[in-house]
Amino acid sequence: MTQSNRTYPEPSINMETEAYWAAAKEGRFLLKKCNACGETHYYPRAICPYCLSSETEWYEASGTGTIYTYSVMRRGDTRYAIAYVTLDEGITMMTNIVDCDLDTLAIGQAVEVTFKPTEGGQALPVFRPV
Amino acid sequence: MSRSSKAYIAGVYEHPTRKAVDKTIPQLHAEVALGALQDAGLSKEDVDGYFCASDAPGLGGMSMAEYMGLDVVYTDTTETGGSSYVVHVGHAVNAIAMGKCSVALVTLAGRPRAEGVATLGSRDYGNALPDLGFELPYGPVITNQYGMAAMRHMYEYGTTSEQLAWIKVAASQHAQHNEHAVLRDVVTVEDVVNSPMISDPLHRLDCCVISDGGGALVIVSPEIAATLGDRCTKILGHGEAIKHLKSGQVDLTYTGAVKSGSIAFEEAGISPADIDYVSIYDSFTITVLETLEDLGFCEKGQGGKFVSDGNLISGVGKLPFNTDGGGLCNNHPSNRGGMTKVIEAVRQLRGEAHPKVQVPDCTLALAHGTGGSIATRMGSSTVILGRNDA
Numbered sequence: 001m002t003q004s005n006r007t008y009p010e011p012s013i014n015m016e017t018e019a020y021w022a023a024a025k026e027g028r029f030l031l032k033k034c035n036a037c038g039e040t041h042y043y044p045r046a047i048c049p050y051c052l053s054s055e056t057e058w059y060e061a062s063g064t065g066t067i068y069t070y071s072v073m074r075r076g077d078t079r080y081a082i083a084y085v086t087l088d089e090g091i092t093m094m095t096n097i098v099d100c101d102l103d104t105l106a107i108g109q110a111v112e113v114t115f116k117p118t119e120g121g122q123a124l125p126v127f128r129p130v
Numbered sequence: 131m132s133r134s135s136k137a138y139i140a141g142v143y144e145h146p147t148r149k150a151v152d153k154t155i156p157q158l159h160a161e162v163a164l165g166a167l168q169d170a171g172l173s174k175e176d177v178d179g180y181f182c183a184s185d186a187p188g189l190g191g192m193s194m195a196e197y198m199g200l201d202v203v204y205t206d207t208t209e210t211g212g213s214s215y216v217v218h219v220g221h222a223v224n225a226i227a228m229g230k231c232s233v234a235l236v237t238l239a240g241r242p243r244a245e246g247v248a249t250l251g252s253r254d255y256g257n258a259l260p261d262l263g264f265e266l267p268y269g270p271v272i273t274n275q276y277g278m279a280a281m282r283h284m285y286e287y288g289t290t291s292e293q294l295a296w297i298k299v300a301a302s303q304h305a306q307h308n309e310h311a312v313l314r315d316v317v318t319v320e321d322v323v324n325s326p327m328i329s330d331p332l333h334r335l336d337c338c339v340i341s342d343g344g345g346a347l348v349i350v351s352p353e354i355a356a357t358l359g360d361r362c363t364k365i366l367g368h369g370e371a372i373k374h375l376k377s378g379q380v381d382l383t384y385t386g387a388v389k390s391g392s393i394a395f396e397e398a399g400i401s402p403a404d405i406d407y408v409s410i411y412d413s414f415t416i417t418v419l420e421t422l423e424d425l426g427f428c429e430k431g432q433g434g435k436f437v438s439d440g441n442l443i444s445g446v447g448k449l450p451f452n453t454d455g456g457g458l459c460n461n462h463p464s465n466r467g468g469m470t471k472v473i474e475a476v477r478q479l480r481g482e483a484h485p486k487v488q489v490p491d492c493t494l495a496l497a498h499g500t501g502g503s504i505a506t507r508m509g510s511s512t513v514i515l516g517r518n519d520a
Contacts, residue, residue, distance in 0.1 A: 011263035042378035043264035071277030091378030
């Protein structure tokens with residue numbers, strides 16, 4: 001099985017995160033920041049982990065960043081690259097790097113968000129080299 | 131000098147099995163409990179405190195206390211993954227010092243090998259997990275998570291696969307003398323870096339074994355220790371910490387050992403230079419390298435140089451580690467390596483390690499556990515132990 005055959009499990013979605021996943025289905029990538037302390041955090045929460053304020057708000061993120069680290073899984077049926085990407089907004093998130101030659105990945109490489117369908121029809125934010 | 135200790139490790143036992151096809155998990159818990167009590171010279175009627183983690187079937191410690199027929203007035207089921215049992219040592223000291231119990235039993239057991247637990251799947255900790263939806267779809271398994279940590283450490287500090295391999299080489303040098311070890315063949319740096327790549331940059335031989343079995347500890351008050359002889363080991367310091375992804379301010383080049391280690395060293399009143407032997411949780415080679423840096427055995431980023439050229443091999447290097455072969459070669463029961471780390475440290479301090487790996491005049495030892503994942507959230511715990519006359 002190659003990278004292009006990879007299937008993505010369904011994310012668990014709850015009332016704290018449904019806006020994130022609804023936006024992803026529209027091709028929009030959201031982050032959450034706190035209006036009390038101004039900090040963007042990840043993963044998105046109803047309560048700000050910096051100051052515990054509930055004044056958190058979604059905003060549309062740039063969708064661009066750089067690879068902080070990655071690892072290509074070479075065992076099992078499907079090769080895939082798990083990674084942490086540092087976004088221009090300053091947070092670092094777990095993701096996959098897709099649509100590229102996995103043997104050419106590098107830390108510091110510029111990437112941009114794209115979306116892949118999950119097994120259940122949700123859209124999952126992933127990243128590809130710019 | 132003789133240091134004061136609020137509690138002592140009086141009994142230890144490591145189950146000899148590595149594949150428990152014909153035993154249940156409760157049975158294994160009871161067998162290791164009996165082994166540690168016999169080692170201490172105590173009976174189950176002496177036990178008034180019971181400590182376990184989620185490998186023990188049932189709600190907290192209740193089902194296992196019932197299975198083993200324990201009559202306890204104190205229980206602690208703190209769960210920090212594979213480091214739980216190192217945490218339990220510290221918590222048992224506190225409970226004993228507060229007079230809440232006087233003989234604490236800690237047990238671990240499991241049979242992932244007999245049950246054929248897959249290593250490629252993501253672990254399921256329940257749907258209420260807030261992080262679940264933002265990680266599980268990306269396929270984080272144990273190996274690629276630790277691979278990401280190793281990759282970043284290499285990027286920032288120039289650490290190499292050959293340097294990581296030295297950690298496995300040292301473990302294999304020790305494991306050849308352990309008749310119970312899963313892997314007893316001595317390997318070279320070339321063997322490690324030429325073994326199949328699992329998830330970049332970790333090769334098969336950078337990964338620990340999967341094994342069944344378990345272990346147990348008996349921790350007692352100073353008054354009881356005084357009746358049991360000089361095989362009792364002092365518990366001089368303990369520290370623990372949770373490290374996580376810090377709301378997106380991710381740094382995978384260090385572990386919770388930065389905090390747990392400094393707390394433990396401060397409590398013990400000693401420094402890394404005083405330590406004769408270390409047991410370091412070795413789920414992967416990178417786990418050991420980052421932990422040694424974080425505990426202060428070398429500067430941050432210098433772990434690769436520190437572990438090279440046999441520096442962790444007993445009788446060869448300056449810091450003998452995991453003389454039982456560790457999780458990399460000997461045993462990783464229930465995918466939880468903290469228990470066996472404490473056990474081998476006690477063997478060293480008693481002078482009961484295998485003669486080929488026994489550290490001469492071993493007086494002060496450190497055991498460290500890392501639970502969860504160094505690439506997401508982890509529970510770290512460090513204990514500093516001393517020989518009976520330390």
